[in-house]
Amino acid sequence: MTGAGELLDLSLTELSTALGARRVSSREATEAALARVDATDARVGAFLAVAADRARARADAADERAARGARLGPLDGVPLAVKDLFLTRGVATTAGSRILEGFTPPYDAAVVERLEAAGAVIVGKLNMDEFAMGSSNENSAFKPCRNPWDLARTPGGSSGGSAAALAARQAFGTLGTDTGGSIREPAAFCGVVGLKPTYGRVSRYGVVAFASSLDQPGPLGRTVSDAAALLQVIAGRDERDMTSSSRPVDDYGAALEAGARGLTVGVPRAWLAEGVEEGVARRVKEALATYERLGAKLVDVELPHTKYGIAAYYLIAPAEASSNLARYDGVRFGLRRAGAGGLKGMYAATRDAGFGAEPKRRIMLGTYALSAGYYDAYYLRAQKVRTLLRRDFERAFERCDVIAGPVTPTVAFRLGEKVSDPLAMYLQDVFTVTCNLAALPGLSVPCGLHAEEKLPVGLQLIGRPFDEATLLRAARALEREQGPLPAPGALEARG
Amino acid sequence: MPVSDFEVVMGLEVHAQLLTQSKIFCGCSTAFGGEPNAHTCPVCLGLPGVLPSLNRKVVEFAVRAGLALGCEVKRKSVWARKNYFYPDLPKGYQISQYELPVCEGGGVPITVDGKDRVVRLIRIHMEEDAGKNVHGVSADGGSGVDLNRAGVPLCEIVSAPDLFSIDEAIEYLKSLRAILMYLGVNDGNLEEGSFRCDANVSVRRRGEEKLGQRCEIKNMNSFRFLRQAVEYEVRRQVEVIEAGGKVEQETRLFDPARGETRAMRSKEEAHDYRYFPEPDLPPLVIDDALIEEVRRTLPELPHDRAARYQRALGLSAHDAQLLTAERSVAEFFDAALAAYGAGPDGAKRLANWMNGDVARLANETGLAPAVWKLTPEKLAALQRLVDAGTVGGPGAKLALEAVFREGGEPAEVVKARGLAQVSDEGAVEAAADAVLARSAAEVERYRGGNKKLMGFFVGQVMKEMKGKGNPAVVNAVLKRKLGD
Numbered sequence: 001m002t003g004a005g006e007l008l009d010l011s012l013t014e015l016s017t018a019l020g021a022r023r024v025s026s027r028e029a030t031e032a033a034l035a036r037v038d039a040t041d042a043r044v045g046a047f048l049a050v051a052a053d054r055a056r057a058r059a060d061a062a063d064e065r066a067a068r069g070a071r072l073g074p075l076d077g078v079p080l081a082v083k084d085l086f087l088t089r090g091v092a093t094t095a096g097s098r099i100l101e102g103f104t105p106p107y108d109a110a111v112v113e114r115l116e117a118a119g120a121v122i123v124g125k126l127n128m129d130e131f132a133m134g135s136s137n138e139n140s141a142f143k144p145c146r147n148p149w150d151l152a153r154t155p156g157g158s159s160g161g162s163a164a165a166l167a168a169r170q171a172f173g174t175l176g177t178d179t180g181g182s183i184r185e186p187a188a189f190c191g192v193v194g195l196k197p198t199y200g201r202v203s204r205y206g207v208v209a210f211a212s213s214l215d216q217p218g219p220l221g222r223t224v225s226d227a228a229a230l231l232q233v234i235a236g237r238d239e240r241d242m243t244s245s246s247r248p249v250d251d252y253g254a255a256l257e258a259g260a261r262g263l264t265v266g267v268p269r270a271w272l273a274e275g276v277e278e279g280v281a282r283r284v285k286e287a288l289a290t291y292e293r294l295g296a297k298l299v300d301v302e303l304p305h306t307k308y309g310i311a312a313y314y315l316i317a318p319a320e321a322s323s324n325l326a327r328y329d330g331v332r333f334g335l336r337r338a339g340a341g342g343l344k345g346m347y348a349a350t351r352d353a354g355f356g357a358e359p360k361r362r363i364m365l366g367t368y369a370l371s372a373g374y375y376d377a378y379y380l381r382a383q384k385v386r387t388l389l390r391r392d393f394e395r396a397f398e399r400c401d402v403i404a405g406p407v408t409p410t411v412a413f414r415l416g417e418k419v420s421d422p423l424a425m426y427l428q429d430v431f432t433v434t435c436n437l438a439a440l441p442g443l444s445v446p447c448g449l450h451a452e453e454k455l456p457v458g459l460q461l462i463g464r465p466f467d468e469a470t471l472l473r474a475a476r477a478l479e480r481e482q483g484p485l486p487a488p489g490a491l492e493a494r495g
Numbered sequence: 496m497p498v499s500d501f502e503v504v505m506g507l508e509v510h511a512q513l514l515t516q517s518k519i520f521c522g523c524s525t526a527f528g529g530e531p532n533a534h535t536c537p538v539c540l541g542l543p544g545v546l547p548s549l550n551r552k553v554v555e556f557a558v559r560a561g562l563a564l565g566c567e568v569k570r571k572s573v574w575a576r577k578n579y580f581y582p583d584l585p586k587g588y589q590i591s592q593y594e595l596p597v598c599e600g601g602g603v604p605i606t607v608d609g610k611d612r613v614v615r616l617i618r619i620h621m622e623e624d625a626g627k628n629v630h631g632v633s634a635d636g637g638s639g640v641d642l643n644r645a646g647v648p649l650c651e652i653v654s655a656p657d658l659f660s661i662d663e664a665i666e667y668l669k670s671l672r673a674i675l676m677y678l679g680v681n682d683g684n685l686e687e688g689s690f691r692c693d694a695n696v697s698v699r700r701r702g703e704e705k706l707g708q709r710c711e712i713k714n715m716n717s718f719r720f721l722r723q724a725v726e727y728e729v730r731r732q733v734e735v736i737e738a739g740g741k742v743e744q745e746t747r748l749f750d751p752a753r754g755e756t757r758a759m760r761s762k763e764e765a766h767d768y769r770y771f772p773e774p775d776l777p778p779l780v781i782d783d784a785l786i787e788e789v790r791r792t793l794p795e796l797p798h799d800r801a802a803r804y805q806r807a808l809g810l811s812a813h814d815a816q817l818l819t820a821e822r823s824v825a826e827f828f829d830a831a832l833a834a835y836g837a838g839p840d841g842a843k844r845l846a847n848w849m850n851g852d853v854a855r856l857a858n859e860t861g862l863a864p865a866v867w868k869l870t871p872e873k874l875a876a877l878q879r880l881v882d883a884g885t886v887g888g889p890g891a892k893l894a895l896e897a898v899f900r901e902g903g904e905p906a907e908v909v910k911a912r913g914l915a916q917v918s919d920e921g922a923v924e925a926a927a928d929a930v931l932a933r934s935a936a937e938v939e940r941y942r943g944g945n946k947k948l949m950g951f952f953v954g955q956v957m958k959e960m961k962g963k964g965n966p967a968v969v970n971a972v973l974k975r976k977l978g979d
Binding site: 086087093095100103105106107109204205206207208209211212213239240241242243319320322323325326327329331332333343347367370371372375379 | 540541542543544547548576580582585586587588640769770774776777
């Protein structure tokens with residue numbers, strides 16, 4: 001292996017092959033990643049914590065296994081990073097919030113366990129919107145994260161660090177979580193692949209909860225194959241998460257190269273009709289045309305209840321969040337501030353100092369929505385929308401294998417552009433929340449650069465429950481046809 | 496207008512700990528006590544990222560209770576979050592059941608003043624217990640939180656407003672407690688809080704249909720306190736009404752030191768618990784197989800057992816109720832009866848032992864039947880010795896106490912302690928002669944027609960023989976000597 005730059009340009013899958021052939025060591029790959037973080041992260045802001053020593057030790061152990069011919073699998077020795085929403089034993093975990101100041105988890109998240117059991121080297125914890133609430137990473141309590149394609153732009157959110165670190169070549173794969181688009185939107189903005197699995201496909205144990213009925217961990221990779229390799233390891237039943245499915249996990253590599261021929265792609269025309277910026281719509285339509293050219297069949301589908309998605313989402317998610325965030329009370333862990341008036345004063349002072357504006361806003365929204373006398377009108381009604389959305393999709397999937405459309409209405413927007421307008425920020429999720437509400441798998445795959453903005457555009461693919469394999473196959477068909485995106489230039493231009 | 500012109504109407508909410516080894520949503524021990532926070536893990540500490548994982552044994556126990564109480568066990572029920580802030584509630588919400596509980600309907604049989612009736616139940620649901628705040632524990636006198644109890648499984652059993660006197664309420668609690676203990680799902684310990692009760696109390700003028708405004712009374716951890724609290728509360732409510740006032744809906748706390756209830760929070764201050772379905776747990780589905788399995792293994796319940804004792808063994812209602820209050824005691828009795836076999840009046844005699852000396856000794860020592868040195872076989876053997884005239888009543892009582900406290904075979908104890916009854920006519924005659932010789936005046940009066948004096952002579956002879964004389968022989972010898 002020659003330069004570190006070249007090494008870092010390898011995909012996860014390519015690196016894995018090189019590690020297997022012992023053309024490169026895990027220690028080299030890890031050092032390259034750590035050095036890259038060192039060199040670039042002051043500008044990107046993707047990392048909240050770097051666990052260099054732990055990573056080096058694990059890399060050496062991986063190399064020792066490789067030397068014995070006892071590699072654990074494709075992830076063995078591969079440097080990865082995870083959103084700071086995943087608990088990591090002995091490594092501070094903040095969920096992007098001041099209220100977890102001083103909290104060092106005594107246990108690992110299930111997915112972290114699985115990654116490490118597969119030999120992966122976790123180099124650090126990634127920046128995010130506080131408690132995963134946001135679409136631009138600007139709600140991080142610590143620092144903004146920037147888009148490696150244009151440092152004046154956001155990487156999206158809430159898994160902003162997870163997408164930016166990949167685009168910046170700081171890690172070979174990352175994990176994020178997606179409650180209303182938090183994997184797919186940043187993946188689209190940063191030109192990487194992001195997959196939100198079916199609700200229940202991946203264990204939520206050890207993931208700081210935002211909205212429990214919507215949250216789902218998932219992989220981000222620079223290629224479809226990388227995302228598939230990560231999902232393969234993290235998917236599956238976990239007895240500690242009773243909402244995780246005991247359905248067998250598919251072999252995601254098996255059908256990856258099967259192509260688009262024979263697939264029926266459903267197109268919700270309304271998603272392209274209004275509210276989508278023209279340049280984004282153009283790339284999405286081209287991707288659809290590509291599918292047709294590759295032998296897929298396009299059919300129009302109707303998802304008439306999509307328009308209620310945002311309203312339902314912004315009742316259910318804050319309602320659950322208001323309850324999930326009650327445990328941050330200063331009693332047992334994290335921040336504690338003394339306040340006037342004994343116990344209640346301590347609660348108020350701690351939560352006032354510890355939570356940023358967005359969690360506070362959502363706690364208030366959610367508390368209101370669950371209050372006596374309002375529950376039926378808000379929470380219960382929003383739950384009914386979920387049922388209607390699920391039916392929309394069931395009907396659509398009678399006629400197609402995957403549904404394709406935009407991930408976001410625009411390409412990456414500028415930092416500060418929407419911070420003063422929460423509603424505009426919420427509308428960013430219009431195409432992504434439906435997946436979460438209907439518990440379906442959704443994937444974002446790059447479909448080219450915006451013609452004028454020269455920024456990545458993502459194509460969203462939505463699949464049947466637990467049919468991640470078909471999503472990955474469809475995404476791979478497009479990726480193979482259009483070739484890789486160029487590496488983002490913003491960092492190199494200055495560095 | 497006196498209190499007696501009013502009728503009390505009560506409904507009780509019982510929180511009974513389900514006797515599983517581990518907590519409801521994690522693997523921590525449910526053992527009582529222990530160093531503060533010794534029985535905790537990330538799940539019951541409510542750390543970030545944890546999820547509840549349901550202990551199926553808890554469901555089985557709740558179903559067991561539900562079936563025994565004649566409830567409808569719901570094939571599908573839903574977990575819910577009850578949200579409120581308190582330091583002993585680690586997650587800021589309690590996982591409970593709300594709109595769809597595991598059981599609905601059913602009832603608890605009670606017997607009051609010899610009349611049987613069934614107190615209707617509204618529902619049974621499962622939930623996790625909270626921890627407890629401990630005050631003045633830190634160096635600066637601050638408070639701490641002990642979460643050993645957090646996540647201990649409870650079932651809440653809610654009765655209809657179907658209890659019309661304090662006696663009924665206490666009978667209800669005793670019956671329910673006995674049933675749960677029979678089922679092995681609860682240990683019935685009020686002091687340790689594994690069986691606790693809140694009371695909804697209201698009063699109305701006799702003859703009125705409409706229920707009065709109710710108050711919820713908390714913190715009564717004994718039957719005595721319940722009686723005090725309800726008596727106080729009834730007086731208080733009647734006084735309010737008599738004074739032309741209105742009883743306000745509120746939650747009141749019983750103060751055992753003063754024997755009073757006092758307002759804890761009013762309706763306006765009542766929590767809005769913001770219940771919603773627990774998204775971390777799928778709806779609870781109970782299949783027929785579980786229900787059938789539980790039904791198959793239900794034991795005979797106290798009320799049924801008591802009825803059987805009266806019907807088949809001819810015991811009095813009182814004896815039957817005493818014997819069946821605790822399953823272990825009833826089982827001891829059954830085993831003793833089996834060991835005794837078909838002797839004359841065996842059930843009645845053994846019941847007398849059980850409800851008399853055995854109950855007294857059990858009370859004094861606080862020991863459970865499982866650890867008694869007295870076994871069913873030994874009790875049966877002792878009664879056989881009585882039947883055979885080997886030991887008399889007073890001697891048998893002493894022998895029982897000795898066996899209960901120190902063990903040993905009754906026959907040997909009787910022998911070793913010289914408790915055997917003397918039936919030998921020669922010995923009795925010697926004692927009778929001595930008594931008659933020094934009681935010339937009484938003998939004169941007896942012969943003159945005062946036959947009641949026989950009792951005096953018998954007593955004197957028994958005394959002379961240190962209580963060991965066989966009463967039948969003593970009687971016969973005396974009658975002969977006195978010329979009857």
